[in-house]
Amino acid sequence: MKSLRLKEVERWIVPVLILVGWEIFSRSGTLPAALLPAPTTVLWSWADWVFAIDGNTQTYSGSWIFDTAASITRVMAGFGIATAFGVSLGVAIGWSRRVETIIEPTLQVLRPIPPVSWIPLAIIWFGIANKPAIFLVFLGSFFPILLNTIQGVKSCDRNLIRAGAMVGGDQRQLLRYVVVPAALPSIFAGLRIGIGSAWMLTVTAELVAVKSGLGYVLWDSYYFLRYDLVLAAMASIGLLGFLSDLAIRALMARVLHWQRNTTIQGGEG
């Protein structure tokens, strides 16, 4: 059996090799330094963007927390609304044949339209501010959450519903105490896909429809040829996307702790 420490080391090998290789390549002068800034340069700009160290990022010096807060607000708002609507509508569609017949066809028509293609309409309807961005985030995360919820509710074991009816549950109770808990693993899978789309669409919206946030900094720095800041913005977005997924996974581990010994783990080499 391998020691825990060795496994910890294994995880870092590939990222470290990439960073070191990139640093060497950037400093070798094959490309102009401005086109592919070395990791250390990116880190230095990032540090100034966050902590206002030497003002090398000019207007953005020290503004990272505000840019980040602006993006997070949009993600949270859009994702929150999408979760509320996606889960409740998904449960209704999955549970009731009637609701399904009434609503499903409309959703099936809307679903293949890429959320990004709503940008013009979103700007016309909501102007240039938070609203169009939140609308886009909502569109992006709504469908994965909805579809996974429907699937989770529909695949609920009929026998569990029977068992619930047997102990005296009415329709409302069966939904609350049997169907929804049974659908939770599926709902969480939808949330994880949804949070990914949420970040993607926040950044997209900030590139065109909003004048703040990490996506805006990324695009603005591109115009000013600050590729170090572009990379720092990319890394920030990646980091926040990772952290929000981590938060959902932590919540999932708490809520779905009963699944712990039923999930299959691959053999470790």
Add this chain to the structure above:
Amino acid sequence: MATIQISNVSKTFRDLKRKTDVIALDDITLSVEKNEFLCLLGPSGCGKSTLQNMIAGFEKPSSGHVTVDGRAISSPGADRGMVFQHANLMPWLPVWENVAFHLLLRGSQKLMRREAAQRYIDMVGLTGFENHFPSELSGGMNQRVGIARALLMNPQVILMDEPFGALDEQNRMDMQNELVGIWQKHAGTIVFVTHSVDEALTLGTHVAVMTARPGRIRELIPIDLPRPRDVTSPRFNDVKRHILSLLRPPRVEAGLVSME
């Protein structure tokens, strides 16, 4: 007064593919008195589970009616506890919450549910496993949880649909003995579906032998063998021989003769 009264019940299913009607149950009349242990015995497809599902309220007869304590059955209810072939426990709830699931739906406080669950957990011999999840227990233990869940509702009638079918022989015998013990202590009416002659004869106060296509009750046999029942005793085997002759369709014997 009979606890369960089944009067002239028939059930036909429409075979949509072949546009024909399939008669699952044909004019069944049967009554189960209070504290009886009735085993519905028959080959698969004889409609024994369908008949039981009608008592449970999961299915409705095409004609005739089923009453429990004089009331017609229209839907499932907590007055009839059911133990399923597979335990059908909520996998997200620990053992004690599964046992007290009925009380959760009734809105009881946690402390009360915990206390009520403990009594039935002890009764089925799962003391110490209160906080385990169903996925951590064996099939037989899960089945005990299912039995405790049904008992906790203190139902007039307990319906059991081949509950020990998925267990190994040793486990099945243990569970049968315990079930008889619980039934004697608990005093309730049990309707037990099985396709095993030995199981029916080990458990029941009555055995209703059913035949398939269409599902009919061939004979209702009262079993007055002393308990605990000895599956190797001559009297046990006399009854078993009789039941086997009822179950054996005559045309199979004819086929065997022609092969010689």
